[in-house]
Amino acid sequence: MKKVTICLCFLAVMGFLCGNGLAADDITIPDGAGDGTESGWYRSGPSDGSEDNEVEPGCVATQPWDLEAFLYDKGTNTLTAVGGFDFIGGYGGYDAGDIFIDTPKINAIYGEDKYTGSDDGNQNDTFDYQYDYVLDMDYEATTPGYTIYKLDGNDSFDTVYFRLNDESNPYRYVGGGDLVGLASGYSFSQVSYETDTVVNNAFPDLDPDLTGGIHYAISVDLTPLWNYLGYESDFLVHLTMECGNDNMMGLRQGGGNPPVPEPATMLLVGTGLVGLASLRKKFKKS
Numbered sequence: 001m002k003k004v005t006i007c008l009c010f011l012a013v014m015g016f017l018c019g020n021g022l023a024a025d026d027i028t029i030p031d032g033a034g035d036g037t038e039s040g041w042y043r044s045g046p047s048d049g050s051e052d053n054e055v056e057p058g059c060v061a062t063q064p065w066d067l068e069a070f071l072y073d074k075g076t077n078t079l080t081a082v083g084g085f086d087f088i089g090g091y092g093g094y095d096a097g098d099i100f101i102d103t104p105k106i107n108a109i110y111g112e113d114k115y116t117g118s119d120d121g122n123q124n125d126t127f128d129y130q131y132d133y134v135l136d137m138d139y140e141a142t143t144p145g146y147t148i149y150k151l152d153g154n155d156s157f158d159t160v161y162f163r164l165n166d167e168s169n170p171y172r173y174v175g176g177g178d179l180v181g182l183a184s185g186y187s188f189s190q191v192s193y194e195t196d197t198v199v200n201n202a203f204p205d206l207d208p209d210l211t212g213g214i215h216y217a218i219s220v221d222l223t224p225l226w227n228y229l230g231y232e233s234d235f236l237v238h239l240t241m242e243c244g245n246d247n248m249m250g251l252r253q254g255g256g257n258p259p260v261p262e263p264a265t266m267l268l269v270g271t272g273l274v275g276l277a278s279l280r281k282k283f284k285k286s
Contacts, residue, residue, distance in 0.1 A: 053212050080220075097172050098172050100237070128153040199215040
C-alpha cells in the first residue's frame with residue numbers, strides 16, 4: 001500500500017509540473033477601421049467584428065487580400081496568423097508587414113488615421129503607436145526568420161502604400177528600437193490550405209469558420225519574448241500588408257504576471273515532495 005501511495009504522489013507532482021498542452025485560441029478582435037456602416041466584404045466597423053471576408057473600405061474585395069484570424073497556443077507559445085494573403089510570397093507586388101506587439105500594459109493605438117502625410121507610397125512615420133515590441137520579419141530569406149526589437153516611442157516605421165488605408169498603420173519597422181537579447185534567427189513557418197473545409201479542420205477553435213477559398217497560415221514562436229520578460233504575458237498584436245488593404249488585430253488575455261500558487265496546489269506539491277522524500281529514505285535503507 002505504501003508503494004502505491006508513493007507512486008501516486010510522484011505522478012501527481014510530475015503531472016503538476018508538466019501540465020497539458022492547450023489548443024490554440026482564436027484571439028482575433030475587430031480591427032477598429034471603418035465606421036460600421038459597411039456591408040459584405042467591407043464590414044470593418046465595431047458593429048460587426050468579423051474579419052473573415054472583410055477588407056478595408058474601398059479596397060479590392062477578394063480572398064488574396066483578406067487577413068482573417070490570429071490564434072494563440074499557450075501550450076507552445078505559438079502565435080498563428082491566418083488569411084487569404086500569401087505572407088511569405090506576397091501578392092500583387094505587395095509584401096506582408098512586421099508583427100507589432102503591445103505588452104504587458106495594453107494601450108496601443110489602432111484603427112485610427114494618425115499619419116499626417118498626403119501622398120500615396122510607403123512613407124516614413126515616427127508617430128508613437130505605443131506598441132512595445134516588434135517582430136522584424138525576414139520573409140525573403142532562404143530560411144525565413146525574424147528579429148525582436150523593443151520599442152521606446154522614438155522609433156520609425158513605414159506607412160502602408162495607400163493613404164486610403166492609413167488606419168492600417170504601422171506597416172513595417174524601420175529603426176530606433178533595441179535588439180532584445182540574441183533574438184535574430186528564430187524561424188517561422190507557413191502552410192497553405194486549399195479549401196475552407198481543410199482550414200476549418202486544421203483550426204477547429206476558429207469561430208466563425210473561415211470561408212473564401214485558399215488560406216495561408218504563418219506561425220511564430222513567442223518563447224524568446226516571454227523569456228525576455230520572464231513570464232508569458234497578456235498582449236495585443238497587429239499585422240497588415242504593404243498596401244494596407246486589410247488590418248488584423250488580436251488580443252490575448254489570461255497571461256499576466258507569474259501565477260501565485262493556490263493553497264490546494266501547494267498542498268498537492270507538498271504531498272508529492274513528502275512522498276518523494278519517503279521513497280529516497282527507503283532507497284537509502286535498502
